[in-house]
Amino acid sequence: MVLNYIWIAFFMIAFVVALIRLIFFGDTEIFSELVKSTFDNAELGFRISLGLTGVMTLWLGLMKVGENGGVIRIMARIVGPLFRKLFPEIPEGHPATGSIMLNIAANMLGLDNAATPLGLKAMDQLQELNTQKDTATNPMIMFLVLNTSGLTLIPISIMVYRAQLGAADPSDIFLPILLATFFSTMAGILAVSFFQKLNLMNKVVMGYLGGFTLLVAGIIWYFSIIPQSQVELISSLASNIILFSIIISFIALAVYRKINVYESFIDGAKDGFKISIKIIPYLVAILVAIGVFRASGAMQFLIDGIGWLVAWSGLNSDFVPAMPTAFMKPLSGSGARGMMVDAMNTFGADSFVGRLASTFQGSTDTTFYVLAVYFGSVGIKKTRYALTAGLIADFAGILAAIFIAYLFFH
Secondary structure (H helix, E strand, O other): OHHHHHHHHHHHHHHHHHHHHHHHHOOOOHHHHHHHHHHHHHHHHHHHHHHHHHHHHHHHHHHHHHHHHOHHHHHHHHHHHHHHHHOOOOOOOOHHHHHHHHHHHHHHOOOHHHHHHHHHHHHHHHHHOOOOOOEOOHHHHHHHHHHHOOOOOOOHHHHHHHHHOOOOOHHHHHHHHHHHHHHHHHHHHHHHHHHHOOOOOOHHHHHHHHHHHHHHHHHHHHHHHOOHHHHHHHHHHHHHHHHHHHHHHHHHHHHHOOOOHHHHHHHHHHHHHHHHHHOHHHHHHHHHHHHHHHHOOHHHHHHHHHHHHHHHOOOOOOOHHHHHHHHHOOOOHHHHHHHHHHHHHHHOOOOHHHHHHHHHHHHOOOHHHHHHHHHHHOOOOEOOOHHHHHHHHHHHHHHHHHHHHHHHHO
């Protein structure tokens, strides 16, 4: 529903701005530019979607190998002690705990197709514990915010889009996204813990969160002291080593578990082709709307306004052209993806703006969509502070993405 209003708004605003340019400034070419943009962006959306097929097929095949090899269950066991402290109201041994951990593990690996069914199952199980069926419980809200904060270890789709749009090293945003999404998740946990009055000052929680925080702080410190000329090289090298090591570990674990690696890969790869074809109408629709919005001058007007405010405050404004992706992300995943693609297509996949837009895309999940789907699936109408906590996580992820992008790419 939100995307419907956004899509209509893009066209209507573009039309009004174009009329103003025609009537008051005599720009007789503006409407021909709008029409041309619809054709150009429809072609771009189709070309990108079709070009995604190969890489998406590869990655979803590898993810299926990992899934069948038991990677999700291993990750669930690793984070289990932490989750038991974050969800104290769930009885010990209740099946909801297992579904929540599996859902988060699948999200961290970028397995959206596996994560959503697990998430809906977890929400249904949490509803069984709910004594007020129309009101969100504390465990439901913590679970939702962990989803909306978008903690991701492998941002598959973003790397695929970067490869399709000509990035020299599509994985160079791996570490920045990992760091940004860590901050958004931490902010989400802290916000929900504040509302629920959870005690985070215990050995288990401090061990997990403190350890992760020290690791992230160490990474940021290291990249802040080395010469700027080496930041990109080392980041890219580390990203590629980590990613390829993950692939090898998936295959090795599957072999150890006596899984047919080749058949698992083919099974997952089939989904890659289906998804690539399935997203064509969605990507074309949003890119055409964004293209019209940009061609009318409305996008530039918005960016110039934000840029003026940032410059007036004395800050560097190089990040401003990437902000449409950040604004769109809480509202619509496909809309934000379109903004990211538009930024890379306009400024270049390897530009600062292109990389920052990619980092924005991976720093959080789509808050309004996640709340609507997950709460809607069990009939929750009173969401309490879930949206507030989710938006706090989004805001933290955006700020972290800007800071980290300047550290790595500027």
